[in-house]
Amino acid sequence: MSVFSMFRTLALLLATGAGAAAQEHATHAAIPSAGPAMSEGKSFAEGGGEALYAQVCAACHQAGGEGAVGAAAYPALRHNPKLASAGYPVTVLLYGLRGMPPLGSMMTDTQVAEVVNYVRSHFDNPYGDAVAPEDVKAARP
Amino acid sequence: MAEASGFSRRKLIAMVGAAAGSAPAYQVMTSLGFAEDSPYRGPIRLDGDPKGASVLVLGAGLAGMTAALELHRAGYTVQILEYNTRAGGRNWSLRGGDTYTELGGATQSCAFDAGLYLNPGPWRIPYHHHGVLDYCRRLGVALEPFIQLNHNAFVHSTAGFGGTPQRIRTVKTDFDGATAELLAKATRKGALDAQVSKEDQEILIEALRSLGGLDKDLAYRAGPDSSEFRGYAHDPGGGLAARPMDGEPMALHDILTSRLWRGLQNFLLYEFQTTMFQPVGGMGRIGEAFARALPPDTIRYGAKVTQIAQDGHGVTVTYQDLGQGGAVRQAQADWCVCALPLTVLSQIPTQVGSKMKAAIDAVPYASSVKVGLQFKRRFWEEDEHIFGGISYTDLPIRQISYPSTGYNAGGKGVLLGAYTWNGPNSYEFTALSPAERVRRAVAYGSQIHPQYRTEFETGIAVAWHRVPFTLGCAGDWTDEARAEHYDNLCALDGRIMLAGEHASYIPAWQEGAILSALDAVTRLHKRVLAA
Structure with missing residues (x-):
């Protein structure tokens, strides 16, 4: 350690007034120990439909796709016949719908396809025809 | 804005001020865009007799209660339907x-x-x-x-400076000091000769030295000049061991690559200035004060609006009385100021024209x-x-x-x-x-x-x-959506007028809710008097 860098370290310790604390910052891991990681940057980092659903869609549509009701409602995605055509959920996700924000700019084509396919084949939805990333790309604004 | 244009505008104002005193100068400044006129012009006056007209207000947030308060003062009969069991809406502690x-x-x-x-x-x-x-x-x-x-306080990045939080004071001072030094030295080397006169260059260098904490050599470095801005490694004290110790500024490279400068914008923007x-x-004290200022029982709590209808004579709003097991009731009035969030309103069957309906549906939260x-x-x-x-x-x-x-x-x-x-x-x-x-x-x-x-x-x-009463935080307009829908959202549709932060150019701020409500009741009142 050079004299210069020692001086800087000393200055830092004096400036923060918490020497032990300052040393601890540098070594402590960035992610809390348990549960799913959170995204860095401006796009969702989750991979796969299940993770995307659980960490994004479930914010409003709830963990089991049951939706929620207050002064207005988040529609249940469970057993939802509007999902019969894959184009509908793709469009809603990319363009938003009324109060629902458009989320497509924070997801890749693959992620949009994955989460749409997940919802359409889970929560009592029987739709097996998967959308491809190319379909999503074609539907983007 | 180009330098030359700004300079000539200022020169014009100075000439007007010198010739005619400060009041004309202020008018000129206003017309040229220097002195912004506040959109708030003091307590509104709704003169003229509404002749017992009634208004049903939907939502007891700041927009709804502002509308109700001013309409009540102007002589209207006012009732508010509110989903929550308290007043204030997003104004909440x-x-x-x-x-x-x-x-x-x-x-x-x-x-x-x-x-x-x-x-x-x-x-x-x-x-x-x-x-x-x-x-x-x-x-x-x-x-x-x-x-x-x-x-x-700190700015912090997980990658920069090994994840160690840095004081805003030192990051801001060291960034300003380092950039002032670069600009001062570039100026002295003649890099600005084409753009800035020799006289102005000398003033510029003096300003950079004064504001950037540079020393007599135009250097930003550890020493009394920089310490007066960034503070000390060891603050000056009293008695023995009182001598201050200067701190070593951070390297510009470290500030730049850490991206810590990003946080500083939060102290510069107009909305966040001291x-x-x-x-x-x-903050909830404001909503509580509005509710106290309204006549007793103006607000009906636990009312979930389920339908909004109008005809040539008035407005009928259907709601569930949540305190009574969801019993279906109706409220009627001559006019309606609807201050429900668009997340909620867009799901309620509402008898308005297709343009307003499209606007209601156009704003994500x-x-x-x-x-x-x-x-x-x-x-x-x-x-x-x-x-x-x-x-x-x-x-x-x-x-x-x-x-x-x-x-x-x-x-x-x-x-x-x-x-x-x-x-x-x-x-x-x-x-x-x-x-x-x-x-x-x-x-x-x-x-x-x-x-x-x-x-x-x-x-x-x-x-x-x-949040059950808003299903989102605030209207998230895009420029495109505003161009297409904003005026339609704010227009009077038959007997229904909307208000709220979403019907303003200050979305997500309480000021937008209040200014929106004042504009809505002003236009509504004019319409009532004309009827």
């Missing part, structure tokens, strides 16, 4: 003893000590939000300073999450000498705000331990259980303040997309 149930059913009991609170929604008032400030004055809501910029204010005792954390002691003050202000970080919590009140008194305190606005982390926090949001806010925050680990007591988390 959570205090010890409060319970809050979010969409999905999770209920949190706020266990804060007496006097401590979280403002889940608005929490600060810019000095130029004249409407909010005037209503606070008229309704007797005491204000105190809200500290936005505290030089001794002086900012907060109501003493919590922002995602936002706040977490309040109570600690056993105010370690940020005791250990780190941070009195108010905000630390900014690239961690998912984004910021930590320190209370702007109760300084230096010891005891417990509540920090705003997370405040997200859109972006992936806001949705991810919303999807977590309230307890997990709080746990993560503590875990992330402990990377900036390790004292979290031993001093944390209790927390509460509000994710706005799970």
Whole structure:
């Protein structure tokens, strides 16, 4: 350690007034120990439909796709016949719908396809025809 | 704006001022865009007799209550339907003893000590939000300073400086000093000869030296000149060992690559410039004061609007009386000011024209999450000498705000331990259980303040997309949507007029709600008098 860098370290310790604390910052891991990681940057980092659903869609549509009701409602995605055509959920996700924000700019084509396919084949939805990333790309604004 | 144009405008104003005194000069400044006219022109006067006309207001947030208050004063018969069992809407403070149930059913009991609170929604008032400030004055809501910029708070990045938080004071001073040195030396080398006159170059160099903390050699480096701005490695004291020690500035490269400069914008933007204010005792004091100012029983609580109809004679609103098992009732009036969030209104069958309906459906709502954390002691003050202000970080919590009140008194305190606005982390926090949001806010925050680990007591988390009365935080307009729909949203449609922050150019701010309501009732009143 050079004299210069020692001086800087000393200055830092004096400036923060918490020497032990300052040393601890540098070594402590960035992610809390348990549960799913959170995204860095401006796009969702989750991979796969299940993770995307659980960490994004479930914010409003709830963990089991049951939706929620207050002064207005988040529609249940469970057993939802509007999902019969894959184009509908793709469009809603990319363009938003009324109060629902458009989320497509924070997801890749693959992620949009994955989460749409997940919802359409889970929560009592029987739709097996998967959308491809190319379909999503074609539907983007 | 080009330099030459600005210079000639200023010269023109100076000439007008010299020739005709300051009042004409002010008018010229206004017409040239230098002195902005406030859109708030003081308490509105709704002159003329409405002859017993009645208005039904939907939503007892600040927009709805502003409309109701002014219409009542003008002689209208006014009733408000409100979904919640309290007034204020997003103007809201959570205090010890409060319970809050979010969409999905999770209920949190706020266990804060007496006097401590979280403002889940608005929490600060810019000095130029004249409407909010005037209503606070008229309704007797005491204000105190809200500290936005505290030089001794932190900017933090997980990658820069090894993840060690840096004082705003040193990052800002060292960035300003280093850039001042570069510009001063470039000027001295003649790099600006083509753009700046020799006389102006000398003044520029003097200004950079004065404002940047440069020494006589135009260098920004450890020494008394820089220390007067960035502070000292060892502060000046008294008696023996009193001599100050200068600190070594950070390298410009480290500041640039750490991206810590990103946080500094939060202290420069018009909306965040000093002086900012907060109501003493919590932002919710404003909504409470509005409700007190209305005639008794103006607000019908627990009313969930399910249909809005109108014809040539009046407006009929159907609602469920939530306090009576959801019994279906109707309210009628000659006119309606609807201040429901668009997330809610867009789902209610509403008898308006296709243009207004399209506008109601065109505005998504922002995602936002706040977490309040109570600690056993105010370690940020005791250990780190941070009195108010905000630390900014690239961690998912984004910021930590320190209370702007109760300084230096010891005891417990509540920090705003997370405040997200859109972006992936806001949705991810919303999807977590309230307890997990709080746990993560503590875990992330402990990377900036390790004292979290031993001093944390209790927390509460509000994710706005799970708030039952708004289903989102605030209207998130795009320029394209505004161009297509904004005027249609604000127009009077038969007997129905909308109001709220979403019907303003100041979305997500209380000022937008109030200015929107004042504009709505002014136009409505004119229409009533013309009838």
